Amino acid sequence: MLELTTYYKAYGEPSASPFCVKAMCLLRLSGQDWRVNYYNDPRKSPKGKLPVLNDNGTLIPDSDAIRDHLERKYDVDFDAGLNAEQRATSRAIIRMSEEHIYFAAVCNRWLNDENWANVRQVLFRKVPKIIRGVVSARVRVGVRKAMYAQGMGRHTAAEQFIRADKDISAIQTLLGNKPFLFGDRPTAADVSVVPMLRAIVGSSAKTALHERVVGDAVLMAYLERGKDAMYPP
Ligand SMILES: N[C@@H](CCC(=O)N[C@@H](CS)C(=O)NCC(=O)O)C(=O)O
CATH class of the missing domain: 3.40.30.10 (Glutaredoxin)
Structure with missing residues (x-):
């Protein structure tokens, strides 16, 4: 199993x-x-x-x-049906999602003060209340250091947004009017992009990044389709 x-x-x-x-x-x-x-x-x-x-x-x-x-x-091909150029594009989309949008999402979730009270309550709900403040603050310090080392944390929230916005626009262009990034069925790129953008949708504060995704009906329909087709039932 x-x-x-x-x-x-x-x-x-x-x-x-x-x-x-x-x-x-x-x-x-x-x-x-x-x-x-x-x-x-x-x-x-x-x-x-x-x-x-x-x-x-x-x-x-x-x-x-x-x-x-x-x-x-298990002899699975998550990019079945894609040609070599599409597979290369898929790899680039995955890297953009996981190595760039992700860090903007982490900063948005963890370092934005508007989000913090909610993040502490939701993500640390299993930690006994008496030590929750200390534990969550320590983890947040670690995230801040990691984001600074990675580089995204050196930008202001407004600068982070500008960077992530361009990536999201690129995804929208690649998606066009198709159900999924490479056609009618989800492939590896969708498997990476959908959870990443949905993590931004879940942000409790109405940050620019959150509004960027939530405010686009085509993108939101794609995320819903992705959830239905790929998420555990
Ligand atoms: N490249 C890894 C990234 C996984 C990752 O970054 N996980 C984060 C949560 S989203 C984590 O466990 N972070 C704990 C830590 O950095 O201490 C993957 O694709 O699985």
């Missing part, structure tokens, strides 16, 4: 982490039987992050490695 360790549900998503949701989508689309193991502390996982897939005792950390594993071991 395949078991996926992920963060708990939050903001209407099956996990607080878009990477965990992505891994759930990969598992659903793979057609394999799997179950979820909710856990909020990534420190003991092989790379100190979640998701982690346990395939009969073999641990596979990282959603990209989970994809490779499913494709190799």
Whole structure:
């Protein structure tokens, strides 16, 4: 049996982490039987992050490695039907989503003071109330340092928005009027993009980034379609 360790549900998503949701989508689309193991502390996982897939005792950390594993071991091709150029574009979309939009989303969620009270309440709900303030503040300091080191945290919220806005526009252009990024059915790029943008939709504060996604009916219809087609039932 395949078991996926992920963060708990939050903001209407099956996990607080878009990477965990992505891994759930990969598992659903793979057609394999799997179950979820909710856990909020990534420190003991092989790379100190979640998701982690346990395939009969073999641990596979990282959603990209989970994809490779499913494709190799279970003979799945998440980009079936795509030609070489489309596969290359897919890889670029995934990188833009996971290595750029993601960091704008993290800053929006964790570092925006308008969001913080809600984030602390939702993401730290399993932490006893008496230590919740201390624990959440410590984690937030870690996120701030990580975002500074990565680079996104060096920009103001307005600058972060300008950067993410261009990426979202690129996704909209690539999507056009199609149901999914490469046609009528979801492929690996949708598996990455949909949870990432839906994590922004879940932001409790009406930030510019949140409004950018929520305010676009075509994009919102795409995210809803993606949820129906890829999310765990
Ligand atoms: N490249 C990884 C990224 C996973 C990741 O960044 N997970 C975050 C949550 S969204 C995490 O567990 N962070 C914990 C930490 O950095 O301490 C993947 O694709 O799985």
